[in-house]
Amino acid sequence: MKTEKVSELTTNRLSIYLRCLNELAASGAETVSSQAMADQFNLNSAQIRKDLAYFGEFGVRGVGYYVEDLSRHLRKILGLTERRRVAIVGLGNLGTALANYQGFDYDSFEIVALFDDDPAKIGRKTRSGLEIQSDQNIGEVIRSECIEIVIIAVPATAAERVLEEVTEAGVRAVLNFAPIHLNPRPGVKVNNVDLTILLESLSYFLANPSDEAVNVHHREFLRHDASANGAGG
Amino acid sequence: MKTEKVSELTTNRLSIYLRCLNELAASGAETVSSQAMADQFNLNSAQIRKDLAYFGEFGVRGVGYYVEDLSRHLRKILGLTERRRVAIVGLGNLGTALANYQGFDYDSFEIVALFDDDPAKIGRKTRSGLEIQSDQNIGEVIRSECIEIVIIAVPATAAERVLEEVTEAGVRAVLNFAPIHLNPRPGVKVNNVDLTILLESLSYFLANPSDEAVNVHHREFLRHDASANGAGG
DNA sequence: AATTGTGAATTCCTTCACAGCC
DNA sequence: GGCTGTGAAGGAATTCACAATT
Numbered sequence: 001m002k003t004e005k006v007s008e009l010t011t012n013r014l015s016i017y018l019r020c021l022n023e024l025a026a027s028g029a030e031t032v033s034s035q036a037m038a039d040q041f042n043l044n045s046a047q048i049r050k051d052l053a054y055f056g057e058f059g060v061r062g063v064g065y066y067v068e069d070l071s072r073h074l075r076k077i078l079g080l081t082e083r084r085r086v087a088i089v090g091l092g093n094l095g096t097a098l099a100n101y102q103g104f105d106y107d108s109f110e111i112v113a114l115f116d117d118d119p120a121k122i123g124r125k126t127r128s129g130l131e132i133q134s135d136q137n138i139g140e141v142i143r144s145e146c147i148e149i150v151i152i153a154v155p156a157t158a159a160e161r162v163l164e165e166v167t168e169a170g171v172r173a174v175l176n177f178a179p180i181h182l183n184p185r186p187g188v189k190v191n192n193v194d195l196t197i198l199l200e201s202l203s204y205f206l207a208n209p210s211d212e213a214v215n216v217h218h219r220e221f222l223r224h225d226a227s228a229n230g231a232g233g
Numbered sequence: 234m235k236t237e238k239v240s241e242l243t244t245n246r247l248s249i250y251l252r253c254l255n256e257l258a259a260s261g262a263e264t265v266s267s268q269a270m271a272d273q274f275n276l277n278s279a280q281i282r283k284d285l286a287y288f289g290e291f292g293v294r295g296v297g298y299y300v301e302d303l304s305r306h307l308r309k310i311l312g313l314t315e316r317r318r319v320a321i322v323g324l325g326n327l328g329t330a331l332a333n334y335q336g337f338d339y340d341s342f343e344i345v346a347l348f349d350d351d352p353a354k355i356g357r358k359t360r361s362g363l364e365i366q367s368d369q370n371i372g373e374v375i376r377s378e379c380i381e382i383v384i385i386a387v388p389a390t391a392a393e394r395v396l397e398e399v400t401e402a403g404v405r406a407v408l409n410f411a412p413i414h415l416n417p418r419p420g421v422k423v424n425n426v427d428l429t430i431l432l433e434s435l436s437y438f439l440a441n442p443s444d445e446a447v448n449v450h451h452r453e454f455l456r457h458d459a460s461a462n463g464a465g466g
Numbered sequence: 467a468a469t470t471g472t473g474a475a476t477t478c479c480t481t482c483a484c485a486g487c488c
Numbered sequence: 489g490g491c492t493g494t495g496a497a498g499g500a501a502t503t504c505a506c507a508a509t510t
Contacts (some may be wrong), residue, residue, distance in 0.1 A: 005443075008434065009426070011434060011437045012430055012434055014433075014437070015427075015429060015433040016414065016429040016430070017432065018414070018433075019429070040414070042416065044330065068244075069307055069402075072337075073295055077437070077440075078436055078437045078440065079436040079437055079439055079440025079441070079443075080433065080436055084435075084436060084439065087377070088317070088380055092330075093330035093331075093333045093334055094330045094331075094334065096326070096330065097325075097326035097327045097329065097344060098326075098327075099328035100326045101326055101327065101428070103388075103389075103412060103429070103449035104429075104432065105429070108433075109432055110438075119317065134354075148439055149432070149435055149436075149439075155336075156336075164458060172438070173366065173435035173436075173438055173439050174435075175428075175435060179252070179336060181249065181273070181274050183275065189435060189438045191427055191431045191434055191435060193428075193431065194248075195331075195334070195336065195337070195408075195426075195431075196248060196252070196336070196337075196338070197245055197248040197249070198249075198314065198408055198424045198426065199337065199341075199342055199382070200247055200248040200311050200341075200409060200410065201244060201248065201258050201424055202317075202382050202407075202422060202424060203243065203311055203312040203313055203317060203382075204244045204247070204311045204312055205405070205422045206308070206312055206317065206381055206382075206405065206406050207310075207311065207312025207315070208310075208312070210238070
């Protein structure tokens with residue numbers, strides 16, 4: 001186990017490995033080798049071993065990794081053993097979709113508050129029964145509800161101010177869907193999903209034919225991109 | 234102007250520069266220096282100059298870049314001078330939100346078809362008046378409507394098959410929101426938005442306090458992922 | 467004087483290759 | 489024999505620093 005700083009490229013891959021392990025566990029596999037995982041994602045087995053080695057020695061030589069055991073370790077490393085309270089700001093199309101999205105792991109992420117500035121929306125409830133609140137109260141509610149993660153789904157023009165407010169209230173983790181570069185203060189992390197960049201990247205690809213498309217794809221996936229995605233701030 | 238292969242990290246940044254130039258143009262600025270742009274996004278001015286230099290010599294020494302001129306070049310490079318026809322597959326919460334999303338540049342991206350496999354949804358129209366079609370016809374419609382980009386917003390279990398079908402129909406650019414790793418065939422590009430990875434990355438950050446948060450943030454944003462990115466696949 | 471364009475240096479990330487262990 | 493963990497090598501992306509240009 002090393003103490004040097006771990007790259008976000010590495011930690012993002014941990015999520016991918018965890019997903020893989022979940023599937024393996026569901027299919028009844030007891031152990032898995034780094035090579036087997038690497039094959040699934042078209043990446044290098046040494047990279048998987050190295051990624052894991054930043055956090056400990058989880059494998060057994062000659063055997064591989066015990067699926068359940070490694071899964072438990074990764075969940076711990078990723079902080080998924082605690083449930084994080086999440087708020088969504090901006091209940092337009094995207095915000096509403098996210099509020100109703102069934103794909104989150106509700107053991108790890110619980111949406112507990114919704115904010116909007118449109119009086120017509122305030123007081124409405126989403127399918128899950130959660131009520132949309134006035135964004136006048138953001139700071140107060142974030143504190144009282146112990147919200148740790150905020151999803152920004154407001155227009156670009158409002159995003160900066162929202163970030164400012166939630167940061168002021170102590171939030172240190174933000175997922176931003178507004179197509180704008182946000183400058184968080186030190187100690188605050190913003191992950192960006194920038195649909196404009198993602199689409200323009202496809203446009204570039206279509207406009208500039210290349211014969212190495214697959215390799216490009218794989219590299220970018222496994223680095224993210226964070227990209228997340230996409231885009232980041 | 235070089236002929237070597239351009240990294241996707243570079244081309245994604247072009248989108249960011251273009252957005253910056255749009256704002257500058259709106260504010261009436263005639264020229265801009267790489268340093269001025271770099272300041273806005275907390276990145277290195279040499280990187281901007283180098284990114285641009287892959288595609289030509291757009292600047293004037295001692296002056297900087299002419300905003301309108303560089304903007305035009307970037308739009309051309311990114312293929313935004315042509316309008317791409319887009320389809321969305323899967324009209325759940327997310328797909329519907331995307332179908333109604335107002336943030337796209339409609340000069341460059343036009344949503345022209347919606348597909349779902351739920352008989353209850355087929356025939357319904359979105360706010361924009363576009364009708365949801367049966368996904369039985371995906372291939373046929375993609376060809377007849379000349380669709381170049383497909384947005385996958387179906388559950389993870391269905392994503393692989395959708396990719397297969399649209400690829401078979403000739404689509405080479407895909408934006409995937411399903412939380413699964415897709416293996417596109419050569420010549421097909423898939424950009425991924427993996428909300429699971431993006432959230433888990435925030436969870437990791439919260440679980441592992443570090444004092445270098447801001448730097449990490451900036452680096453990841455400007456590289457993306459990815460992420461798209463967030464996440465990629 | 468200011469700013470670009472770029473070779474060189476640096477930093478970061480990935481892959482190789484093998485010793486060590488089961 | 490098979491597989492992990494990792495030092496060393498290789499490759500890629502960023503940043504430095506300066507010559508070239510207006």
